[in-house]
Amino acid sequence: MKSSTVETNKHKEVLLEVNDLKVYFDINRKKVAKAVDGVDFSIHKGETVALVGESGSGKSVTSLSVMRLIQMPPGKIVSGSIKLDDKELLSLPEKSMRRVRGNEIGMIFQEPMTSLDPVFTIGNQIIESLVYHQGLSKKSARKQAIELLNIVGIANSEKVIDGYPHQLSGGMRQRVMIAIALSNNPKLLIADEPTTALDVTVQSQILKLMLKMKDTFNSSILLITHDMGVVAETADRVLVMYGGQIVEEAEVKELFLNPNHPYTMALLKTMPNLDQHVRRLPSIKGNVPPAHMFPEGCRFADRCEFAMERCRLVAPELENISDGHKVRCHLPFMKGGEALGQ
């Protein structure tokens, strides 16, 4: 049991701890895609952690591994440990894992348009979770479902509860998804690109709602996104992922002021800046290499403008450069952007 002094320092109490997680996918008999290749991170109670990276960097696989929703086969969790409140999830029998899903960890997905079952009512999809996890009667579950819809800001919830997903807009559906994810008061909310498919105006509403919910339900958030704007608005701490590995980890302010990995810098540069007039938005040239043919050295070397001989030969380790700031890079950019003459 934790001592009570830890309680006062809320941010220091660890909720989720992921160690050396490796998730591989068999492409065929010879090729193996190392989608997640040795990822370590932790999330503290009440904290919002953003997991950032391009498509194919392994963010979604990481989050689905925490839920143990990776399709196996072709996927397999090769090694590692995922602990929620000191409970090892990877060795949990499936039956107990179901009690974690939707109960201790809630999840929101990217596609609100297709993430709800089209042939059941909104109410039915919230109620079934309440009935299963809390053993409520249908009647009281319905009452609670209406209340949940109110909380996530759905007007005339009494009517919406008997409606079907196709009758709602994308933003409304994502609100319903949030209501479902929060229905059993989870300790952790995983949001996999929750705003990517939404209109810009709706995006910030949903983000605000998520943060408000985090405070109301006193939970933590793992936010998966590729949008640095979203990160700046919501996160306490940031994990930058590339090629199945974490390449940089820092508090949000530190990361934006003092990015150390060339990939992070490049990501930040791609953010449009309203003060400057640019003809063309900057981009990172090339793509994330497919997960079955990562280079031997640094996985970012081929796209890195500072790559040296050593980068292509030796894979860098994730190293502490200051308190809570970790970087996986051979270049010692202690002063971040300045050293690069930005």
Next chain:
Amino acid sequence: MFYIIRRILLLVITVALVSVITFSVFQILPGDPVRTMLGTEADETQIESLRNELGLNRPLHEQYVDWIRGIFTGDLGNSIRFSMPVSVLLMERLPVTLSVAGMALFIVVLFALPLGIFAAKRQKKFSDVVLSSVTQLGMAIPSFWLGMIIILYIGMNVDFFKINGYIPWSESIKGALSTLILPALTIAIPQIAVKFRYVRTSILDQMQLDYVRTIRSKGLPERIVVYKHILKNALIPILTIFGLITAEVVAGTIIVEQVFALPGIGQLLITSISYRDFPLVQGIVMYITITVVFINFVVDILYSVIDPRIRLR
């Protein structure tokens, strides 16, 4: 409500169109019923007088209107071959064919649905591969051959079954079953094979969709994921195919009734075609069409029960 009204309208239009086609096809077809009746020896005056008697000399549109009026009043004219009202002939044979077809359909659903779900759940595992290969074989078997094999190996060896003729339900339920089960099975077996694969694919398609991941993320047990959510969604395409097989099953009875010597509609149809018995052929074709169109209408209504997106369109 609007959906149902539109479906009913469509049903009426389809039946009307079919009636026109059925009627005109038999006017164009070569072969003269009167000559068939009287034989090659008949002279022209005889032929002419019989034509007049049967009303075959009147203008086509008059004949058509007469026929349609007949459909509504239950008078489909007289069979040329049997010299009996077509409606009486149909009523005699109808229970046989309907029983065989209904039973066959029941057997198909009874096996194809659970087997399909089972195979989808164990995708690519041993039992799935075995089932899929066996059904591949089932698809390739022609029903007349299967019928003979069933007669030879089951019909001749199991005392319960009778392999010849028909005992009406009103006489003995056991007797009716003893004459109907084997023909129904003969129609059903190749159909089970096809539909099993269809059910399996539909379920597998659904398993890939986003909403299934959401349900899993809620921690619900596999039982609810598969039998509540996936099954209801998969039922939409499955229903379509079951609407289509009713037509195949009805067609299947035509052959199987020959093999098992059942006095059904199918047997009647074959006789009536070879005799150019137009009123009878038209009556039978209309009956088959109406059955098939009506079943598809029922399927459309069922769609709207399952899928709320259709209800509102």
